[in-house]
Amino acid sequence: MAIDDIYTKGIADGWKVVDASTLKQDQTYEADVAIIGSGAGGGTAAEILSAAGLKVLILEEGPLQTAANFKDMNDARAYGELYQEGAGRATSDGAVAILQGRSVGGTTTVNWTSSFRTPPQTLQYWADTFALKGGGEADMAPWFAQMEERLGISPWAVPPNANNDALKRGADKLGWAAHVIPRNVRGCWNLGYCGLGCPTNAKQSMLVTTIPSALKNGAQLVHHVSVRKLQFSGGKVSGLSAEALGPDGVKRSGVNITVKARHYVLAGGAINNPALLLRSNAPDPHQRIGKRTCIHPVNLSLAMMPEKVEGYYGAPQSVYSDEYQWKHGATGPAGYKIEVAPMQPLLGSVIFGRYGEELKTGMAQLPNMQSMLALLRDGFDEQSPGGSVEIDDSGAPVLHYDFSDYMWDGFRRAYLSMAELQFAAGAKQVMPLHLDSRPYESWEQTRTAIGGLQYRKQRVPVFTAHLMGGCAMGEDEKLTVVDSDARFRHADNLSIIDGSIFPTSIGANPQLSIYGFACKNATKLAGVLKA
Amino acid sequence: MRNLPSSEAGAGPETVDATRRTLLQTGLFGSLLLGAAGATATLSGCTGRTEATAAGYKFLRDADLPFLRALLPGVLGSLLPAAGMERDRLLDDLLHRIDLSGYRLGLPSQKALAQLFDLLNMRLTRRLMAGIGPWEESTPAQVQAFLERWRGSSFAVLNTGYRALIKLVAGSFYGTPAGWAAANYPGPPPGPYQVFNS
Ligand SMILES: Cc1cc2nc3c(=O)[nH]c(=O)nc-3n(C[C@H](O)[C@H](O)[C@H](O)COP(=O)(O)OP(=O)(O)OC[C@H]3O[C@@H](n4cnc5c(N)ncnc54)[C@H](O)[C@@H]3O)c2cc1C
Ligand code: SF4
Numbered sequence: 001m002a003i004d005d006i007y008t009k010g011i012a013d014g015w016k017v018v019d020a021s022t023l024k025q026d027q028t029y030e031a032d033v034a035i036i037g038s039g040a041g042g043g044t045a046a047e048i049l050s051a052a053g054l055k056v057l058i059l060e061e062g063p064l065q066t067a068a069n070f071k072d073m074n075d076a077r078a079y080g081e082l083y084q085e086g087a088g089r090a091t092s093d094g095a096v097a098i099l100q101g102r103s104v105g106g107t108t109t110v111n112w113t114s115s116f117r118t119p120p121q122t123l124q125y126w127a128d129t130f131a132l133k134g135g136g137e138a139d140m141a142p143w144f145a146q147m148e149e150r151l152g153i154s155p156w157a158v159p160p161n162a163n164n165d166a167l168k169r170g171a172d173k174l175g176w177a178a179h180v181i182p183r184n185v186r187g188c189w190n191l192g193y194c195g196l197g198c199p200t201n202a203k204q205s206m207l208v209t210t211i212p213s214a215l216k217n218g219a220q221l222v223h224h225v226s227v228r229k230l231q232f233s234g235g236k237v238s239g240l241s242a243e244a245l246g247p248d249g250v251k252r253s254g255v256n257i258t259v260k261a262r263h264y265v266l267a268g269g270a271i272n273n274p275a276l277l278l279r280s281n282a283p284d285p286h287q288r289i290g291k292r293t294c295i296h297p298v299n300l301s302l303a304m305m306p307e308k309v310e311g312y313y314g315a316p317q318s319v320y321s322d323e324y325q326w327k328h329g330a331t332g333p334a335g336y337k338i339e340v341a342p343m344q345p346l347l348g349s350v351i352f353g354r355y356g357e358e359l360k361t362g363m364a365q366l367p368n369m370q371s372m373l374a375l376l377r378d379g380f381d382e383q384s385p386g387g388s389v390e391i392d393d394s395g396a397p398v399l400h401y402d403f404s405d406y407m408w409d410g411f412r413r414a415y416l417s418m419a420e421l422q423f424a425a426g427a428k429q430v431m432p433l434h435l436d437s438r439p440y441e442s443w444e445q446t447r448t449a450i451g452g453l454q455y456r457k458q459r460v461p462v463f464t465a466h467l468m469g470g471c472a473m474g475e476d477e478k479l480t481v482v483d484s485d486a487r488f489r490h491a492d493n494l495s496i497i498d499g500s501i502f503p504t505s506i507g508a509n510p511q512l513s514i515y516g517f518a519c520k521n522a523t524k525l526a527g528v529l530k531a
Numbered sequence: 532m533r534n535l536p537s538s539e540a541g542a543g544p545e546t547v548d549a550t551r552r553t554l555l556q557t558g559l560f561g562s563l564l565l566g567a568a569g570a571t572a573t574l575s576g577c578t579g580r581t582e583a584t585a586a587g588y589k590f591l592r593d594a595d596l597p598f599l600r601a602l603l604p605g606v607l608g609s610l611l612p613a614a615g616m617e618r619d620r621l622l623d624d625l626l627h628r629i630d631l632s633g634y635r636l637g638l639p640s641q642k643a644l645a646q647l648f649d650l651l652n653m654r655l656t657r658r659l660m661a662g663i664g665p666w667e668e669s670t671p672a673q674v675q676a677f678l679e680r681w682r683g684s685s686f687a688v689l690n691t692g693y694r695a696l697i698k699l700v701a702g703s704f705y706g707t708p709a710g711w712a713a714a715n716y717p718g719p720p721p722g723p724y725q726v727f728n729s
Contacts, residue, residue: 003727071727073719076628076706086635094643094691097698191723199727250635312716345714349705355606355697356675363705366714396638435682435690458690 003200005066006212015212016220017064020244023255029222031057032529034240034261036227036276039106040511041498042267043206043214044147044518045525049265050217052526057259058214059242060223061268062103063249066207070197075346078196081249082110084272091387091401095457096297097350098271098399099465102249104223105207106269108511111465112194112316112342113183113203115153116508117144118516125330125380130474130503133484140516147515151184151204158190161314163340166305166370168319170421176323181339183315184511192313192342224249225257228395230264230280230494237264237494263529265522266488266496270294270467273500274389275397277471277481283490288481290389292472293399294379294505295464299411300341300351301418303370303427304439310367311343317509324417325507331381334410336374337508338417343371351433353461372422374414379469379504381406386504389470403462408455411462415453419446435459466510471496472503479503486521497521590633590641591626595648599626601666605674606700610713621709628703647692660689 011017032054035042042058050056065082079087082103089098101107123140126132147153160168160180171178188202201208215221227242244255266273274290282289321338328335341351345366352362378384387401403411415432420443422430429439430446434453440446453459473496474480477489486501488494499514506513585593603622604611612618633644650656654665661677663669681693704710711718718724 002729067727071724073724073727074706076703079702079706080631080635085637085640086632088632088636088640090640092639093687094640094695095687189723191720193719199723313720345705345711345716346702348714349701349710350698352701353694353697355678355701356608359606359697359701360608360610360713363714366716392639394638398639435694456687458687458694461694 003067003071005068006201006208007064007066008068010212010215015215016218017215018220018222019064020222020225020255020257021247021249021253023244023253023257026256026258028258028260029057029220031055031220031259031261033057033263033265034059034259035265035267036240037106037267037269037272037498038104038211038221038223039101039206039267039269039498040108040514041269041518042106042265043108043210044515045265045267045497045522046214046219047210047217048519048522049526049529050214050219052530054526054529056214056217056219057261058211058219058221059225059227059259060104060106060221061226061245062101062106062223064104064221064223065109065197067197067199067201070193070199073191073193073196073199075196075344078110079346082197092398093400093457096295096401096462096464098295098467099463100269100271100467103207104211104221105205108205109197109207110195111205111511112509113185114317114320114339114509115148115151115182115184115512116506118513119326119507121326121330122504122507126474126503130472130479131476132474132503134520135484135517140520143520144512144516147512147519148182151209151515152186153182153184153204153512155180155182156315156318158315158318160318161192161311162305162307162309163311163314163343163370164317164319166303166309166425166427167321167338167340167372167421170423170425171321171323173424174420176321176421178319178321178323181318181320183318188315190315192316193344194316195342195347196344222257226252227268227276228279230276230282232280232282232491235490235492237491240264263493263495263525265525266471266494267498269498270470270500271389271397271399273496273498274470275391275395278389278391279395282488284481285490286478288472288479290470292379292386292503293389293401293470294386294468294502295401296375296466296468296505297378297403297407297411298373298375298463298465299414299460300374300433300463301372301415301422302352302431302433303372303422303425304365304429305368305370306426306428308367309343309370311340311369311371312345312366316340316342321421324413325377333413334381334384334407335377335507336410336414336417337377338372338374338414338421341371341373343369351463353433370422370425370427372418374418375466375509376407376410376414377505377507378407383407386469403457408460411460412450412453412455415450416447419443419450433461435461466505468499468502468505468510471500473501474503485524486517495521495525588627588630591630594652596626597666598648598651599629601669601674602696603700604671605678606697607704608671608675610704610709621707624707625700625703628706629699632699632703644695647695
């Protein structure tokens with residue numbers, strides 16, 4: 001039984017899809033709205049704007065890959081071809097490994113399907129600190145509801161896999177809060193390969209929902225095209241220039257692409273959006289572009305369980321604990337959300353981060369390994385201002401990100417919580433992932449060890465899969481890049497619709513926050529452009 | 532610094548100069564990894580990877596191969612099969628996977644990685660930073676001692692190098708069938724896999 005990859009038939013039916021790597025000559029495209037990026041924000045905007053009758057053009061740097069590619073369920077292929085920089089992206093000093101998507105559907109094509117509304121504490125903080133208007137809990141509720149309906153988001157009704165069940169068991173034992181995660185799936189096979197591209201189209205990523213629907217509405221999708229510059233003149237964007245990439249998606253093919261549109265929607269995600277604006281010399285009187293880039297820094301803890309966990313099978317994330325997320329409200333000591341990470345061997349070995357015999361014997365126990373992760377909530381305290389995006393000589397993005405003692409304290413507490421949960425769930429050994437750690441036999445021993453670890457860059461391996469901010473929204477123009485409707489302050493016909501507009505991290509996995517704000521802002525924009 | 536001639540030849544009267552250059556470069560390595568953007572300007576012309584890539588590779592140059600051939604057994608130890616065709620084939624596969632990882636990196640990270648390789652390839656910086664003789668002559672135990680020093684070092688920049696190197700190698704290995712077997716990973720669930728691939 002071959003799975004319908006959706007696009008083969010769509011293209012045969014007349015969908016306008018261009019693989020720019022096949023172009024032999026320079027091209028000019030015209031549209032009512034040009035959308036740069038086809039991820040959570042771009043996909044949502046494309047559906048809404050095209051449904052309003054606008055002529056939409058979607059430009060995506062990555063390749064068009066579908067279930068027809070994902071059916072091999074191969075981690076090496078997926079990380080190499082579907083992630084930014086072949087999954088090798090990192091902060092400028094290499095201290096934080098960055099996972100971010102790069103294909104049609106953006107990061108939604110490879111994300112793990114956890115779907116949370118923006119926490120009310122976060123929305124309130126944005127209103128108070130950045131003067132965000134129309135983004136309160138009640139304002140946003142209908143937009144979240146609309147996107148939950150659109151993407152089949154509901155709490156996972158199937159029992160969690162053993163990896164997630166350990167989190168549930170530990171939390172129950174300790175009396176900590178733990179809940180079932182809502183997922184954006186329809187007819188999910190509970191396989192666990194969401195991070196490698198869903199082979200069944202069950203995951204309601206942009207690749208299989210909003211983008212096909214936009215194409216049905218007559219939108220055009222051009223992939224293998226990297227937008228290099230927006231031209232700013234007279235308080236407007238007058239055009240954009242882009243370069244086609246070759247079939248390998250890395251090298252430029254030499255073909256140049258020019259786009260003229262009435263309105264431009266920037267949806268390249270955090271890091272890449274600010275870099276594009278900086279390359280374009282976008283007006284930025286208060287130097288806010290790229291600032292406050294938040295990443296939900298992640299540290300991890302591995303546990304050896306007496307029974308098989310098989311963390312590579314089954315819905316990757318279905319249980320979470322917010323026990324330590326809002327203990328002190330939005331501010332105060334850094335809060336964190338606790339979840340688990342799927343454990344296919346490639347990612348597992350990178351997380352494990354050892355060599356020689358330690359690597360061999362550790363990884364040989366993969367079937368019994370339980371992996372816990374903590375997402376630190378950055379951007380809510382003066383000592384956690386997020387990072388900043390700059391560009392190098394070639395215009396490539398570089399993210400600088402530093403950790404203050406405030407954040408190191410968060411990492412330390414997160415190690416403790418994770419280890420405590422793992423032992424409560426019955427772990428034989430726990431290894432907080434740190435350059436100087438080893439597996440420990442008891443909670444007491446682990447607690448002592450965690451207290452004695454050095455909290456410094458590199459010694460604490462840090463990961464991120466949630467890139468947010470860099471084009472903050474709100475009414476305070478000294479602090480923000482776009483207004484409350486996501487309109488760029490210094491050009492009438494430019495909006496930013498994706499995760500880069502959040503002025504802090506979310507405090508929960510960000511995709512539904514992006515969908516909700518994208519839905520609101522794109523709907524408003526459609527009204528304005530059709531008026 | 533790829534285009535600086537005779538980095539392996541520098542002895543005698545060149546030593547002082549070479550040492551200065553080394554310190555400069557070590558410093559640059561540090562600042563590069565501590566701030567890719569900042570260092571890029573300083574380095575332009577110096578890490579252009581001007582040499583052609585090795586035959587059959589997209590990112591690695593000839594000079595990188597002896598180092599990586601020594602690094603692989605250091606990181607993987609007895610995960611590698613004993614000498615023979617199987618081992619050679621796996622090593623060759625891993626070199627190409629590492630090459631592709633380097634090729635896909637953005638320019639700032641490519642420059643940092645190229646510079647790390649350069650420092651480990653030039654005699655003086657290799658001695659100074661890795662404390663090890665020519666890679667062709669090094670044993671896996673010596674390579675592991677070098678990795679251990681970099682892991683334990685209080686210089687974050689050496690920790691960075693350590694993490695980058697083992698990530699490149701382990702991430703490549705555990706993406707191969709041999710790696711799956713070593714992790715006791717049975718592979719994708721056979722039932723659905725057959726359904727999708729029949
Ligand atoms: C492994 C992983 C698991 C995750 N799991 C979850 C989860 O379970 N739940 C959750 O809520 N979130 C999860 N996330 C995060 C979430 O998917 C992202 O935060 C979200 O998709 C970001 O949306 P976006 O619109 O901002 O950008 P993206 O979805 O990243 O889309 C941006 C797109 O723009 C393209 N682009 C960028 N620059 C250009 C340019 N110059 N020219 C052309 N195209 C360009 C990119 O290639 C990309 O395809 C996960 C992320 C990862 C990496
Ligand atoms: S778990 Fe469900 S959504 Fe994820 S890859 Fe498998 S079928 Fe797709």
